[in-house]
Amino acid sequence: MAEMMRLVPLITLGLLSACGSTTVAPNGTTGTPPLLAQARDTGWIDRKPLNQRQAAVAIDPDGCQAWIIDDGAEGYAANRRDPASGLPVCGHGTPGYVYGEPRATDFPDILPY
Numbered sequence: 001m002a003e004m005m006r007l008v009p010l011i012t013l014g015l016l017s018a019c020g021s022t023t024v025a026p027n028g029t030t031g032t033p034p035l036l037a038q039a040r041d042t043g044w045i046d047r048k049p050l051n052q053r054q055a056a057v058a059i060d061p062d063g064c065q066a067w068i069i070d071d072g073a074e075g076y077a078a079n080r081r082d083p084a085s086g087l088p089v090c091g092h093g094t095p096g097y098v099y100g101e102p103r104a105t106d107f108p109d110i111l112p113y
Helices: 002-020
Strands: 056-059 065-070 075-079
Touching: none
Parallel strands: none
Antiparallel strands: 056 065, 065 075
């Protein structure tokens, strides 16, 4: 019985270490996180590289700019950054406004504004 009691801490430690080492592999067995967004248009009707589309500039509540493109079925957004420093472009525009036309195609919106 004393021998069994000495093994209890080792068994407990082994079980607890197994709990911390479980991996979730949503994209197969690699353990990489699931892909939530892609930086390209994957639509089958109007597929076109995003850098060939006209983007609008939206001003977020903090006053920083974001590029936005809406092609009806999908929408894209990315923070606008200064090419030299890589810092966000902020302070130019009214928060909550969109400058330019975000609709990139005549494809109707699935969910209207």
